[in-house]
Amino acid sequence: MTVTATVRPRRPRPAVRRHRVRRALDSEQFTGWAFVTPGVAVILLFGAAPIVWSAVLSFRKSSLLGSSSPFVGLSNYRRLVHDPVVGQAIQHTLIYTALFVPGTMVVGLFLAVAMNRKIRGINIYRTAAYATMAISTISEAIVFIWLFDPSYGIVNYAFSKVGLPQQQFLNSPSEALYVIVAMTIWGWTGFAVVVYLAALQGIPQTLLEAAAIDGASPWRAFRRVTLPLLSPASLFLAVWLTINALQLFDEVYLSTQGGPLNATTVLVYYLYVQAFQQFNFGYASAIAYFLFLVTIVITVVQFWAGRRFTYYRS
């Protein structure tokens, strides 16, 4: 009893202080920062700072070995313009993108339309298409190197069966890039099917029934009703696949290492060689920024062009 009596008068002060601390800890100001800090720290360190840093690097002559990295102005960019391999890499990247993106979209659209119905075994068909999404680019590349092996590959066997001449595929400068197009289209089929199927399932049946009652043939209804309603999904796929196509690396690294005779040297592969085999960090950064610029320009053009063809229901 006596103990509590002596302690009691002292209590209010710490309680008030504790209350004030608790209120400060509970403020939007403090909790906001506390919640944001860990995530933002990671993004500032590995997202924002590197963007600035590599911009700075692109104006310097920098290598891993030398500790000094003198400022060289635009000379990395000037070198880029005159480098014949960069010219080839741009050409290969654009050819690849121009084939891969429409190819994947057409395959994906075709399969998604075919799979957008409740028929027996549909889940087996869909799962088979989805399964390509679970395959890493490395697994995919190894399988396709084997399928397209010039000496023992089954594709050449199929060619011989139907009377086509034997091909060199990945060993041929004129064919290697197209084999890489084929393997990446296969690898991205599942993704395109999922996106198109989701969009198809969002199309109300009533619109298609109305078109049919108005006398439209199924093909006409597809062209005039389904396809316009799919245009937002198509725009998304076009942009997304293009961004990924411009960054093609894994398959090239594994199958051809940019060869034969630079026939499959694409921008990111050349950037990798410059950065981590030659250790020209400055020049590689300039190539990276050039890639960034190309990506932005193409994406903006796609959105601008897409606006005129895209139909938003709202």
Next chain:
Amino acid sequence: MSATSAPVRDVRAMAGDGVPGRQRRRGWPFSPWHLVLIPATVALLFPFAWLLVTSLETSSEALRFPPVLIPHAIRFANYSDALSQAPFVHWLVNSAVVAAGTVLCNLVLCTLAGYAFARFRFLGRTALFAVIMATLMVPFQVTMIPWFTITKWLGVHVLAGVGINTIGALILPNAATAFGIFFMRQFFRTLPLEYEESARVDGASRLTVLVRIVLPLATPPLATLAALTFLDSWNNFLWPLIAVTSTSQMTLPLGLATFQGAHATEWPLLMAGNVMSLVPMLAVFFVAQRYFIRSVAATGLAGT
């Protein structure tokens, strides 16, 4: 012309989309779409099948033309040979640790930051959010050289466990993503404020509100974020290729790539390794197919 003369038939054909049974036209005992889908599925699955067949052949069978379509004796020894020549199980564990760590970090960090950006007013909020959004557009290739340098520096000066040639180096730079923060913020903004406000009135702290009230409502976006992060992390190749050189720290894609480099023409061995590398992910994918499909579809629909 036929379209106008026989509208009734067309109505039935159109209504077939998604409606069981009606797809059948006169005279077809099954949907004609099977005639399209069966060859397409065979073409999609053929690489898998050929991979499996090759992995069970002997080396001499694989190096024969015309190819041996059915191996004479099923040779499982390729699998044990591959296992004895390369630490596939170890790589699998590394991949799993990296993927699990990355997913866990993203779920926690992106939820916290996304919630704060959605709900709290604090000094610098707009500026910070703008910076995060700006990093969203930049391709990885622009940042990868500084990633290498920063990771190297961190390993030497801060914590050895996140330096070059460690598994930590594969987790930390991806521990939070601009996409994840943006994605969670967008979700939290759609939630009605009432639940949170009434919990606050009842005296709950802000963290309690987030954990007890908001998170139970956020399982769909969290599942989406987890699935997308998992796929990304599992299949990542370029960053591990740069950051890791020693066999013991490799993830499956990188390990498989080095295995291919060492055994480029030993096809059955290589294919056995390849099968072992892709089976775990296929298994996870089939078990959680619903989540993966929904997540990928969500990214597509978000763009529409």
